Amino acid sequence: MRFANILLMSALLMLPVTSQADSLEIPLGAQGDSQIALPVRGESRAAVLARFGLADAEHPAIGNPPIQRWDYREFSVYFEYDHVVDAVRQHLPVSPAPTTPAAPLPPKE
Numbered sequence: 001m002r003f004a005n006i007l008l009m010s011a012l013l014m015l016p017v018t019s020q021a022d023s024l025e026i027p028l029g030a031q032g033d034s035q036i037a038l039p040v041r042g043e044s045r046a047a048v049l050a051r052f053g054l055a056d057a058e059h060p061a062i063g064n065p066p067i068q069r070w071d072y073r074e075f076s077v078y079f080e081y082d083h084v085v086d087a088v089r090q091h092l093p094v095s096p097a098p099t100t101p102a103a104p105l106p107p108k109e
Helices: 002-013 045-052
Strands: 057-062 069-071 075-078 081-087
Touching: 045 081
Parallel strands: none
Antiparallel strands: 057 069, 069 075, 075 081
């Protein structure tokens, strides 16, 4: 009898457990204007400068190999030595819909 109880408890523990969770939706189009051309991997620093002009901000190189970031208004470019390793669009936060103020509560009696 005891073996049957242990077997039953073991079987119950192996049943799948369901859970509930909220889902988070991240819109893919919220990562900047997809029509803007970006520098491509392997492009030289001189080619990026000629194509896009001076960056709004140039961050100093850090690490080994040295990685440097140039920030433009719409995107950032990451260089390893003198070549592009990545370019990413700036996040454009979506403003929440304007809310109307709630009506004042009636006075308490």
